[in-house]
Amino acid sequence: MSLDTLRKSPQIPPLKAIQSFEQVARFANVARAAEQLNLTPSAVSHQIANLEALIGRPLFIREARGVSLTPAGEQYLREVSGILQSLATATERAGSAVGFDCLRLHAAPSFGLLWLLPRLDHFRSSHPQIQINLSCSYESLHFGRHQIDLDIRHGYPNWPSLEVRTIRHERATVLASPQFLERTQIRRPSDLLGQNLILSEAALVQWPHWFAQQGVALPQAPYSLSFDRSYMSLEAASHGYGLALESSLLAQDYIARGELVSVFAEDLATPVSAHHLVFPRGHAETFRVRQFLEWVQGQLGHDFNY
The missing domain is CATH 3.40.190.10 (Periplasmic binding protein-like II)
Structure with missing residues (x-):
């Protein structure tokens, strides 16, 4: 290996290629991903092809009804998940007032109403520098598109690209x-x-x-x-x-x-393990999410299942 090769900086793929990859992985369909990105299907396919050429491995298996991730694609999705949301958060915080931090939560309706809402004033008293934005529905929202820091979901945990912390003793x-x-x-x-x-x-x-x-x-x-x-x-x-x-x-x-x-x-x-705190990998490193996770553990009186 030459000295020039050793000195070469790692190649960072274009942001549009990462967005295309994430959307195609989410929908398992190039056409639907193109609609979300306001691009043509051929443009999305071109971005994916360039990304695969850069990585040197196929990320998708092309099938008659859509696409599915290869093992390399699954690994890549796990590792890049949350990057776009982190960029959006950093951009938002750069334009916000100093000391302002907004924690955006989404929760299953019954958990949000019956467990979380009655206890939120305690969290706000302990963390006055963090503003709370809470929405509730049974949808599994997209963290980047809907600007969600943490989702409290009800159901069976099947979100391999996300970090999941299950509430115990339910x-x-x-x-x-x-x-x-x-x-x-x-x-x-x-x-x-x-x-x-x-x-x-x-x-x-x-x-x-x-x-x-x-x-x-x-x-x-x-x-x-x-x-x-x-x-x-x-x-x-x-x-x-x-x-x-x-x-x-x-x-x-x-x-x-x-x-x-x-x-x-x-x-x-x-x-029953019915409620789970779900978020992209890396979100737990942000101050507001880390504080919320620690507070929930304190309210429950025990650690989560990982």
Whole structure:
């Protein structure tokens, strides 16, 4: 190897090539990526071809219905994920007032409303220099396009290009109001047959799973109420409308206020890993995200699962 080769600086690909790669990897389709970037499909394909030539390896496998990442492409996506967001953040901060820092959060609706929102004032008191911007939906937003620092997602963790920290010790448990239990005799799982059951449609553990775990046949009667948001199921149960099978994490404040109680002992609850703090690799190095992660751990009283 020559001295000139050793002295040569590493080649940095054009920003447009990185954007094209990230969008094609996200959509697994060149045409859809081109729409997002406001380019022609041929221009995006050209950027990808130049990037592959620079790297010296194919990043995508071309298929009839789209493209898929090669092992080299998967590795490259993991390593460059978050770079564009970091650039956007740096640009924003350079144009902001000195000392201003905005933490942009996105959360699953029930987690945002029931767990996060009641505790945000504590975080703000501890970190007055950090402004909070919170949005809630069940969408998995794109960190760069939507300018999100951290996403709190509900579901099964399947985001290989992102860093995922799973909240531990969450359980699906049967809950009811004290008033409901005063007028209803419930001692064992089979006593739920014929009772008013509230269905949480978005919950990872639902009534059929729970009854099967207890060895009880599923009731034939339809659910008395069903909701697409956990906070609505918990609110309905707190009004005495029936029994909810819901997250102990989301119900934490209802239980603390005495508005809901666990119907059975903990050994009849089902462990579930339903909520995850998700962000691009490298975001944890920023002050605002690092402070938020440490604060959430303190509120939960335990570390995350990695």
